[in-house]
Amino acid sequence: MIDHRRLGRELEIFHSVPMVGAGLPIWLPAGAAARHAIEEYLRELERRHGYQHVYSPPLAHREMYERSGHLAHFGDEMFPAMDGLHLRPSLCPHHAMVYASRGRSYRDLPLRVAELGPMYREERSGVLGGLARVRAVSLNDAHIFCAEEQVVDELEAVFRLMRRAHEAVRIEPLRYRLSLPEEGGRFVESTAMLRAALDRVGVSYVDAIGEAAFYGPKIDVQIADPAGREWTLSTIQVDFHQPDRFDLSYVDADKSRRKPVMIHRSLLGSMERLMGHLLEVHNGWLPSWCAPVQLVVLPVHDAQQGYAADIAQQASSNGLRVEVWADGSLAARIRRTAARRVPHVAVVGERERADGSVVLRAPGAAALPLREAIRVVREDCEAPLGE
Secondary structure, three states, X not given: OOOHHXXXXXXXXXXXXXXXXXXXXXXXXXXXXXXXXHHHHHHHHHHHOOEEEOOOOOEEEHHXXXXXXXXXXXXXXXXXXXXXXXXXXXXXXXHHHHHOOOOOEHHHOOXXXXXXXXXXXXXXXXXXXXXXXXXXXXXXXXXEEEOHHHHHHHHHHXXXXXXXXXXXOOOOOOEEEEEEOOOOHHHHHHHHHHHHHHHHHOXXXXXXXXXXXXXXXXXXXXXXXXXOOEEEEEEEEEEOHHHHHOOOOEEOOOOOEEOOEEEEEEOOOEHHHHHHHHHHHOOOOOOXXXXXXXXXXXXXXXXXXXXXXXXXXXXXXXXXXXXXXXXXXXXXXXXXXHHOOOOEEEEEOHHHHHHOEEEEOOOOOOEEEHHHHHHHHHHHOOOOOOO
């Protein structure tokens, strides 16, 4: 069975050490490179679709989590207070403060606030494992503040954006789950909005009674690991609760004051759980645009090392993550590129050095001029942002 913990060690993606603590993985250079590529892809994708990115501190006074309701509902999972400050279990209250930073009118809506930020859960040591369950979570999070009549349109747009992100990392959801409270009560309206959006995008889903967030129902995008265990990766949630708790409002066209609706959404969930899942479902072969090393240059003999360094420099100048491997036999180095899941390998011998060409290792590959070879690799390694 493919296990991301084993792959994580073999590919030097992350490291866990008791001195740091359980559930607190250290991202090594290869893992950090892959994670950075995914983060940059998400930021640019969101920017192109009207999101504004912010930074917020990973802790706040107890009062904020009392008001948001997180202390009452997540208190057992929050780390103890330090001088009245708690490490946050969620980014939601901070984004409510972004909205509240100035007066808002209907012309400001929808306001889409995004952040890839840290949050912390004091998970029991017995449930921690690799990257799937951790105590320090880096979440691809966003909150949309909108008028009630905008909610379904925004939900539909989130769904379509989420699909693009899933396609980019080549994952297929297992199923969609509409997570509902035990009793509908005051959540009837938000449930209807989520059902309407699901119907618009035409996906089948199952109802999951009792799985709602404390502030409302949500759509959970479920994935399965190679062992068949089910996890939640992405979520979309509709919240009337926190805008009320924080007294958020905007001035409507008729000069009346109204409360916005808050949509919580994450396209790819936490970087930790996402990376663990990608390692397992792709057996370590990450999509080339987020592979830790996208191109390795292999000089056949010492005489080609200077030319190999020139290739690496030009490839790096074109935005590629590239390394030169010169130690050991050529056959051993080629085997190592497969073991390290490198998508592109360039072999350069004396003929290539003499005529300024490159052979990209592939069935039936022919020598290409250096500039053309770099173009081929760069095009394959471009993040799939689309138009």
